[in-house]
Amino acid sequence: QVQLVESGGGLVQAGGSLRLSCAASGRTLSTLLMAWFRQAPGKEREFVGRSSRSGGTYYVDSVKGRFTISRDNAKNTVYLQMNSLKPEDTAVYYCAATGTTWYMGTRTDDYDYWGQGTQVTVSS
Numbered sequence: 001q002v003q004l005v006e007s008g009g010g011l012v013q014a015g016g017s018l019r020l021s022c023a024a025s026g027r028t029l030s031t032l033l034m035a036w037f038r039q040a041p042g043k044e045r046e047f048v049g050r051s052s053r054s055g056g057t058y059y060v061d062s063v064k065g066r067f068t069i070s071r072d073n074a075k076n077t078v079y080l081q082m083n084s085l086k087p088e089d090t091a092v093y094y095c096a097a098t099g100t101t102w103y104m105g106t107r108t109d110d111y112d113y114w115g116q117g118t119q120v121t122v123s124s
Helices: none
Strands: 003-007 010-013 018-025 033-039 046-051 057-059 067-072 077-082 091-098 118-123
Touching: 003 091, 018 033, 018 091, 018 118, 033 067, 033 077, 046 067, 046 077, 057 067
Parallel strands: 010 118
Antiparallel strands: 003 018, 018 077, 033 046, 033 091, 046 057, 067 077, 091 118
16 A cells, blocks of 8 residues: 655745655555646646656646656655746646556556645746
């Protein structure tokens, strides 16, 4: 069983930055495919980006060049660095994990473990 705990959300002005953290326990991070999703009010949960076991990353077009996922295997923690934030980035952000090696890993059904979510609000 894997437990995920997100932190780092908050309120920021448009153009600002935030870094979200996702601390994993119960399994070594290097054995997990990790992803970030987000869900805005009234909308479905959507894929933001993912980090493969080797650290390779893939992002949705709307955040490319602005968001970066990184891993610290020693701390068993994944990060989502968010720069140049826009009001449309406002959502609850979720960390997700799976031990399955998916080629893309962009669907919510691809992931077995989820964090509780952290709110990110970007004001205009």
